[in-house]
Each structure stands twice: as C-alpha cells, then as structure tokens.
Amino acid sequence: xxxxxxxxxxxxxxxxxxxxxxxxxxxxxxxxxxxxxxxxxxxxxxxxxxxxxxxxxxxxxxxxxxxxxxxxxxxxxxxxxxxxxxxxxxxxxxxxxxxxxxxxxxxxxxxxxxxxxxxxxxxxxxxxxxxxxxxxxxxxxxxxxxxxxxxxxxxxxxxxxxxxxxxxxxxxxxxxxxxxxxxxxxxxxxxxxxxxxxxxxxxxxxxxxxxxxxxxxx
Amino acid sequence: xxxxxxxxxxxxxxxxxxxxxxxxxxxxxxxxxxxxxxxxxxxxxxxxxxxxxxxxxxxxxxxxxxxxxxxxxxxxxxxxxxxxxxxxxxxxxxxxxxxxxxxxxxxxxxxxxxxxxxxxxxxxxxxxxxxxxxxxxxxxxxxxxxxxxxxxxxxxxxxxxxxxxxxxxxxxxxxxxxxxxxxxxxxxxxxxxxxxxxxxxxxxxxxxxxxxxxxxxx
Numbered sequence: 252x253x254x255x256x257x258x259x260x261x262x263x264x265x266x267x268x269x270x271x272x273x274x275x276x277x278x279x280x281x282x283x284x285x286x287x288x289x290x291x292x293x294x295x296x297x298x299x300x301x302x303x304x305x306x307x308x309x310x311x312x313x314x315x316x317x318x319x320x321x322x323x324x325x326x327x328x329x330x331x332x333x334x335x336x337x338x339x340x341x342x343x344x345x346x347x348x349x350x351x352x353x354x355x356x357x358x359x360x361x362x363x364x365x366x367x368x369x370x371x372x373x374x375x376x377x378x379x380x381x382x383x384x385x386x387x388x389x390x391x392x393x394x395x396x397x398x399x400x401x402x403x404x405x406x407x408x409x410x411x412x413x414x415x416x417x418x419x420x421x422x423x424x425x426x427x428x429x430x431x432x433x434x435x436x437x438x439x440x441x442x443x444x445x446x447x448x449x450x451x452x453x454x455x456x457x458x459x460x461x462x463x464x465x466x467x468x469x
Numbered sequence: 470x471x472x473x474x475x476x477x478x479x480x481x482x483x484x485x486x487x488x489x490x491x492x493x494x495x496x497x498x499x500x501x502x503x504x505x506x507x508x509x510x511x512x513x514x515x516x517x518x519x520x521x522x523x524x525x526x527x528x529x530x531x532x533x534x535x536x537x538x539x540x541x542x543x544x545x546x547x548x549x550x551x552x553x554x555x556x557x558x559x560x561x562x563x564x565x566x567x568x569x570x571x572x573x574x575x576x577x578x579x580x581x582x583x584x585x586x587x588x589x590x591x592x593x594x595x596x597x598x599x600x601x602x603x604x605x606x607x608x609x610x611x612x613x614x615x616x617x618x619x620x621x622x623x624x625x626x627x628x629x630x631x632x633x634x635x636x637x638x639x640x641x642x643x644x645x646x647x648x649x650x651x652x653x654x655x656x657x658x659x660x661x662x663x664x665x666x667x668x669x670x671x672x673x674x675x676x677x678x679x680x681x682x683x684x685x686x687x
Contacts, residue, residue, distance in 0.1 A: 436657060
C-alpha cells in the first residue's frame with residue numbers, strides 16, 4: 252500500500268505537469284495576441300501570470316513541507332530538489348510569455364511583426380509551444396526518448412533565430428530600427444522559452460538515468 | 470562549540486560569496502572586451518565560464534549532501550533551499566556575461582557600441598557590476614539595508630534601458646539595424662544581470678526577515 256507521503260510526492264509531479272500546461276497556454280495566447288495585434292488577449296496573458304505564480308507558490312510550499320517533515324532519502328530528495336528547480340524554470344517561462352504579450356500590447360492596433368517576418372515568427376512560436384508540450388509529457392511519463400527529441404526541436408529554434416537575423420539585416424528590410432528591435436527581443440524570448448523546456452527535460456533525464464547533459468548556455 | 474555541520478553550512482555561504490565575486494569579475498571583463506573591442510579578453514570570459522560552472526557543481530553537491538545526511542531543521546533547510554536557487558541565479562548571470570563577451574568577439578576589431586551610445590552602455594555595465602558586488606555583500610553579511618539599496622540601483626538600470634531605446638529610435642540614429650539589434654540584446658543582458666542581483670538579495674531578505682518581496686517579472 253502506498254503511503255500518504257508517496258501520494259504527496261506524486262502530487263508534486265502532477266502539479267508540475269499542470270503548471271507546464273498553464274505555461275504552454277500562456278505562450279500560445281501571447282503568440283495569438285502578437286500575431287493578431289490583439290491588446291485584449293495580451294492583457295489577459297499579463298493578468299493570468301498571477302495564476303502561474305500561485306501554482307509556483309503551492310509547489311514550493313509542498314516541496315518544502317516534504318523536505319522538512321519527511322526527511323526524504325536520496326532518490327526522493329533528488330526529485331524534490333529537481334522539482335524546485337523546475338518550478339523556477341516554469342515561472343521564468345511564464346514571465347517570458349508575458350514579455351511577448353507586452354510587445355503585442357505596446358504595438359496594437361499595429362502589428363509588431365511585419366508580413367515577411369510572419370512565417371518565421373509563427374514557426375518560432377509553434378516550436379516553442381510544441382517544446383513546452385513535449386516537456387509536460389517528459390515530466391508526466393519520465394519519457395527519456397521524448398527528452399532527446401526536444402533537443403532536436405531546439406536546433407530548429409536556433410536556425411529560425413538565425414533566419415530572422417538574416418531577414419532583418421538583408422537589403423530588402425524596409426522597416427527600419429524599431430520593428431527590428433522588437434523582433435530581436437521577441438526571438439530572444441521564444442529562444443529562452445525553448446531553452447527552459449530543454450532544461451526541464453534534462454532534469455527529468457538526470458532523475459531517470461543519473462546522466463548529466465551539459466548545461467545550456469544560450 | 471560549533472559542529473562540523475554548522476561549519477559546512479558556513480562553507481556553503483562562503484562559496485556563494487566567492488561565486489558572486491567570480492560572476493562580478495566576469496561581467497566586468499566582458500564589459501571591458503565590449504568597450505575596447507578586444508576579442509582576446511572576450512575569449513577569456515567565454516573560457517572562464519567553466520570555472521563558474523565548476524563552483525556551481527560544488528555548491529550543489531554540498532547542498533545535496535547537507536540535505537541528505539543532516540536532515541536540517543526549518544531555518545537551515547530554508548537557507549539550503551535558498552542557496553540552491555541562488556546558485557541557479559549566479560550560473561545564469563555568468564551565462565549572460567558570456568553573451569556580452571560573444572557580441573564583443575563577433576564584432577571585433579570593430580566596436581559593437583557606437584560612440585553616442587558609449588556613456589549609456591558604460592553606465593549600464595557599471596550599475597550591473599555594482600549590483601553584483603552589492604549582492605555579494607548582502608549574502609556575506611545578511612545585510613537587509615544593502616538589499617533595499619539594490620532595488621534603487623535596479624531603477625537606474627531601467628531608466629538607462631529606456632534612454633538607450635530613445636537614442637536608437639531618435640532621428641539622429643545613423644547606424645542602421647545591426648548595431649541597434651546588438652544594443653537591444655546587450656541592454657537586455659545587463660538588465661537581466663541586474664534582475665538576478667536583486668533576486669539574490671531578495672532571497673537573503675526572505676531568510677533574514679521572513680518577508681517576501683514580490684518577484685521580479687522583467
């Protein structure tokens with residue numbers, strides 16, 4: 252029979268998965284606000300960040316309680332320390348989606364993304380949303396193979412970022428400095444969301460296999 | 470008489486302070502590389518990041534060992550959980566200084582920072598380096614007042630960032646898109662270094678006073 256303690260540990264994992272889904276939704280909605288220049292949706296994303304922070308507080312409290320009261324042994328302890336790090340990644344991903352939403356809000360009703368950049372930016376956002384979804388599955392199922400696929404998606408993100416720079420620095424760029432600054436920062440936000448998704452997956456790989464993957468430095 | 474356990478806890482704090490100084494040096498050297506277009510110094514910053522990561526590994530191992538073997542009670546446990554978060558902040562600050570160095574390296578022997586942006590960018594870097602130094606003192610001395618001063622310096626950083634945007638978007642900007650993208654990203658890196666310094670200080674305030682300061686969302 253499983254103990255209340257193990258149920259509590261499972262609950263932490265369930266909450267992490269729920270938080271990851273919440274972050275995924277936030278990235279998707281911020282992107283929708285960006286691509287449709289919809290200030291109202293952008294505003295919703297900014298407001299909903301408080302819910303993500305509330306889940307963070309709840310998980311942090313649970314982790315602390317388990318550490319303090321249950322004195323977990325090595326495997327469980329490692330899981331709880333990882334959970335505490337993953338919560339920090341997820342909170343940050345939520346903040347980054349808020350940054351995307353704020354660019355949309357600042358420029359609305361104008362579009363922040365010029366037409367010729369739309370395919371690249373749309374794909375960047377898709378890759379980011381996919382990667383966050385994949386991270387949720389990695390966490391829920393301890394799926395090490397899915398974690399490795401995530402690393403490949405991250406390479407597509409890097410290639411998309413390079414493509415966006417080529418467009419902005421090409422001779423056909425007619426939009427000047429302001430959209431270029433917006434797009435450079437937007438690209439950075441999506442890239443960081445992707446990096447954090449990889450980081451979440453690596454923490455799970457480490458828990459399952461004990462194998463450290465070299466840390467991201469982007 | 471103090472126990473080996475408490476000496477070990479103190480050692481974690483000492484290592485955190487040492488890591489903060491290492492990060493401060495990395496930010497200062499990356500800035501030097503940037504402002505003098507010195508690819509060799511930039512390269513040193515990139516290479517030295519491995520040392521910062523090594524301190525991170527050491528502190529993480531110490532924290533884990535203390536958690537696993539000593540089953541610390543509430544106050545010490547809170548300190549160890551905070552230390553684990555602070556290590557993550559510091560690692561990230563090191564990565565951000567590497568990003569600054571990489572911009573310097575990419576543009577050298579040209580300067581990445583145009584002359585009219587030099588005062589703003591120099592001041593941004595000074596504020597960032599100061600803030601990291603202040604964070605080290607906050608950690609070493611549990612100095613809550615210094616932590617509050619740090620928040621004020623962070624406001625200067627925000628103002629400098631706004632000034633840099635005004636310069637790039639003003640009608641006298643004659644450098645086009647590429648330096649503007651570099652500067653927008655450089656400003657972001659320094660701003661994030663400052664945010665992490667504030668975050669380090671807030672964790673100490675929380676340990677000392679139990680008072681949570683609302684989390685940064687930039």
